Amino acid sequence: xxxxxxxxxxxxxxxxxxxxxxxxxxxxxxxxxxxxxxxxxxxxxxxxxxxxxxxxxxxxxxxxxxxxxxxxxxxxxxxxxxxxxxxxxxxxxxxxxxxxxxxxxxxxxxxxxxxxxxxxxxxxxxxxxxxxxxxxx
Numbered sequence: 001x002x003x004x005x006x007x008x009x010x011x012x013x014x015x016x017x018x019x020x021x022x023x024x025x026x027x028x029x030x031x032x033x034x035x036x037x038x039x040x041x042x043x044x045x046x047x048x049x050x051x052x053x054x055x056x057x058x059x060x061x062x063x064x065x066x067x068x069x070x071x072x073x074x075x076x077x078x079x080x081x082x083x084x085x086x087x088x089x090x091x092x093x094x095x096x097x098x099x100x101x102x103x104x105x106x107x108x109x110x111x112x113x114x115x116x117x118x119x120x121x122x123x124x125x126x127x128x129x130x131x132x133x134x135x136x137x
Contacts, residue, residue: 017055017097017098017099018054018056018097018099019054019056019099020052020053020054020055021047021053021055022053023044023048023053023132023134023137024136025053026044026047026053027040027134027137028137029101030043030105033102033105033106034109035105035109041132041134042117042123042127042131044131044134045122045123045126045130045131046071046117046120046122046123046127047070047071048122048132049122049123049127050070050071050072050120050122050123051070051071051072053070054070055069055070055097055098055099055104056097057069057070057072058097059072061074063076066081066093068093068094068096068097068104069097069101069104070096070101070104070108071096071105071107071108071111071120073089073093073096073108073111075093078091078107078110078111079091079093079095079096079107080092080093081093088110089106089107089110089111091103091106091107
């Protein structure tokens with residue numbers, strides 16, 4: 001019985017696709033996905049205040065919509081809760097919750113292109129004029 005419990009725990013840990021980045025780990029990941037260096041401190045601040053750098057983070061809003069992943073991308077406009085990709089980012093919301101941030105990064109850039117950082121309350125409420133130090137990254 002004890003072996004079965006240990007096996008189940010190992011499967012759960014290995015099967016987990018979520019990741020919580022360190023600050024510098026996040027910077028390196030964002031660079032890998034082509035985020036502009038001159039905006040990097042803004043992106044890091046946004047992610048820290050939206051999801052605490054956790055790819056598995058979800059949040060239900062007062063209006064019933066839900067935010068997903070590292071960038072807290074909303075299902076009302078940007079991702080589909082269904083089995084098929086959809087909405088403006090043509091992505092499933094569940095695809096925004098994995099440690100591979102490729103789809104989340106692409107969608108976040110699309111949101112930024114349309115609305116700049118004003119699309120995110122985490123940035124609006126915490127990052128204007130006060131950005132994190134990433135000089136050691």
